[in-house]
Amino acid sequence: MTGGGRAGARAALVTAAVLGAALVVVIVVRTPWEVLPEPPGGYTDPDPTAGLDPRQIALAEAFATAMRPLSLISITLGLAVSAVLGLTPLGGRLMRAAAAPLRRRWFAQVLLGVPALVVVGRLVTLPVSVYAEVIRHRYGLSTRGWGLWLRDVAVSLAISAALTTLVVLVFLWLVRRAPRSWWAWAGAAVAGLVVIGSFLYPVVIEPAFNEFEPLPAGELRSELLALAEENGTPVQDVLVSNASRRTTTLNAYVSGFGSTRRIVVYDTVLAELPDAEIEAIVAHELGHVVAQDVLTGTLMGALGAGAATALAGWLLSSPRLLRRAGAESAGDPRVVPLLLFLVAVGTLLATPVQNVVSRQIEARADVRALELTGDPETFIGMQRRLAAGNLGDPDPPAAWHWFFGSHPTVAERIAMARDWQRSEGP
Template structure:
């Protein structure tokens, strides 16, 4: 059996399993229909004209740098991957060290990642300017550059390890290498999900235990009432970067902890903090992180099979100036294929994310049984985070990871009608 036929069978099997898992486990309707039907989101009912205008203005100013950065990143990846330019870069940077395949992967991958980051850096800086102008970012430029460097170092370091292992596999085992890579990639997704709170979060924020007091006690009691054991309640020093409000539940099992931004502790009232944490406890209660990890692992396995199919297609290899999938000169093609597949899968990921967030909202309402406070909390979050409460429907479908604030408020009113009239 040829490599392509083997990969096609693997892609079909993993793809079908993935689609079935998504269809069965995604909460497509987290709330039963209340008497009289579902309510319609209405931003004007809960937000002033000034609040709506401010969110729109920020979104309008942020869209050009954000979307141009995404588009340019994809264009650069395609240009490098579908022309001999990428292969030339890979060979040239490794030549001073002998040009062996390992050096071509490591130095070539670093060079390609650096090119991709440099072409989008002006747009990232412009976006930071916009965030500062609207009072959302308070970070110094020195701190911003440090974060950029940390992010690039961590993501590129992981990328180089992964592609080096992939090329080693497909060079040593041309037939079975892709299948082993699919399994290894799935395991890597699980490992990263578990290690992220321990390795990545501390690189960007400092955490301290919340001092003993009524708020800490209420959050621990809330988690206990919900049956979600937490190890600690931590406060993150988010205020040195942003004025945004947020909280989340991090870790698994005995390492699970509630993390609250110091901006949230400072600017939100205790009941609103409880509602935010109740939402995050909903993710923990329903194992949404584990669910997302397993779905991501299956998606990556299917994606590796799809990448293998394209990377073993002779016309693409010829365009990239490579002889085979194991040829290091195909590295730019590999990154281009991954970029395209990631872009195409984005709207599906956002759809699932919005459904999970809606279910967590329902969980918060079930746990606290306080829809009025939930509505106040959503209003405060939207105003503090300068959210666009009237997003473009198409852009919301493509890029929205959460329901809009009016949608979440309408959900709370539906919950109230369902429980009061029920």
């Protein structure tokens, strides 16, 4: 490595450290570590049963027991395939073979090779996904026929391949245009793509999987719009998603910004829940809006992407690592499988950190829902009904919940509602 190359690698490592430190600061400052002051008498100990019927608990535990090994197998298979393709010349050969008809030009290798890599990775885990869908059918959570399931897999795969190809094209173009400082430009570009993606998701990705129509005028629509006004976050519309084509699970959410902000309610929710519990769900989602959780998540994602790209700039300066991948330089398209492997490892390592933050943010949104509705009993009833309808395990293994749990358990959420009730008085 030349002196300029060593200096560039050091600068990339320092930048990664600075952006990583900035990310830590944002996480510490923006995460609501205490969502509810300790009430008189202390916090309530969560009831592991969450007040659910023993038959519901047994069914939820059986479903979780069937699904958890599949999740671990899928993660392991995906990471193993990514390692084989990224840490050996095999992935680079696949890139070149895919572009052979176009004389293996670098952009052709990206346009044809990246989708090939994405497809290979998906095919390896596809049998696990098939069996997981069988289990969801067995427990009554999936209503999809296999034709619709294959369509969803194909659409998801196409979107993933297209977005990955776009990012890699920008990445390699910058590497080839600025060999010494590419990591700085690429970091800024990737961070920008994260921000753009947050704004485009509700208008581009969501309609690829569900159809939406306005909730008919009536008391529920008026109440939901009034909740949004009271929250200080007015919405443009209340939409119903035809989720029942695919699932029996219950959900609602708020998506979009400004003129695209809308409340979305699953049609399964309208069929199964009373209006008061629907309002409690939507109040929780509006809690995310008023706290600007999407913007916070976007900022964290942008900083994380920038830090990861700078770190990649340091790692890809290693001739030894490049040789393992069969690549000559960071601008060689054969480096792409290695890059995707590094992304997979980084994503897995970041998962528990993301979920620690997510659980706190979700708890704060629960508190906001209680403040908006002033009805803890309805909130508790809603949590139990969601747990029963979605087969949520009220008391999952601690290690599993720490790593994979993005929300507090239903037992924790009910205990928090009791604490809020005691804090607020009768």
